[in-house]
Amino acid sequence: MSSFCGSDNKYLYNGKELQEGTDWLDYGARMYDGYLGRWYFIDNKAETYYNKTPYMYAMNNPIRFIDPDGNDGWDVVKGFTAALADNIFGGMTNIRSYAGKNVNDAKDFNSGLTSGDIVSLVLGGAEVGGGAGLSSSGVAISAVSSAALAPSGGVSVAPLAAGGVEILIGTALQAHGSMMMASGTKNLSQKKGHLKEDNKSKRGGDGKKVADTPSNNKEAFTRKGKKEYLLCE
Numbered sequence: 001m002s003s004f005c006g007s008d009n010k011y012l013y014n015g016k017e018l019q020e021g022t023d024w025l026d027y028g029a030r031m032y033d034g035y036l037g038r039w040y041f042i043d044n045k046a047e048t049y050y051n052k053t054p055y056m057y058a059m060n061n062p063i064r065f066i067d068p069d070g071n072d073g074w075d076v077v078k079g080f081t082a083a084l085a086d087n088i089f090g091g092m093t094n095i096r097s098y099a100g101k102n103v104n105d106a107k108d109f110n111s112g113l114t115s116g117d118i119v120s121l122v123l124g125g126a127e128v129g130g131g132a133g134l135s136s137s138g139v140a141i142s143a144v145s146s147a148a149l150a151p152s153g154g155v156s157v158a159p160l161a162a163g164g165v166e167i168l169i170g171t172a173l174q175a176h177g178s179m180m181m182a183s184g185t186k187n188l189s190q191k192k193g194h195l196k197e198d199n200k201s202k203r204g205g206d207g208k209k210v211a212d213t214p215s216n217n218k219e220a221f222t223r224k225g226k227k228e229y230l231l232c233e
Helices: 074-088 095-102 106-152 157-190
Strands: 031-033
Touching: 074 095, 074 106, 074 157, 095 106, 106 157
Parallel strands: none
Antiparallel strands: none
């Protein structure tokens, strides 16, 4: 049995292998310099983004975008936007199918769809909660207005109208939020629009398959098919 005790961990940021001498991280398609936040080779999909530098990482905005293998970070955005837009309209569109026609990495696109469905659940819940609060406020305004002027036999039209508008808007928000949550839940469970994944995410810039590493192969540290992990004391 071979042991990894005493050896340095080479799989660091994002589980990518650190290269000795250069301190670059091997993403498969390209080498990444974590100190500069830049690639040392151009993006294989550089022709798709004429207005962007081919050496940037995640569109220069790693908070919003990801680039898991150095090939392309835009497919995640496509999937996320398509899922969110579809759920906004109750899942009654073919936006996902249209967005999936020009995808470079199916795994990234599917990841974006999943994230979009999850965010739809959160936004839908926020709409339901906000709508309920608005409706309650409208009811309170109408009730207070009527009670304040009831002894004199008068009715304040403006407050009643304002209260009625709030009730209508609140009810509409609750209905849309419920629809968005239902759509997000259904599409998330059924994986609507997901593409069949291949091994593109594990191929380098020359198209050759990248060797499995302990970061992406769960059996890398196993023996005889049993998961016997070696622990250093």
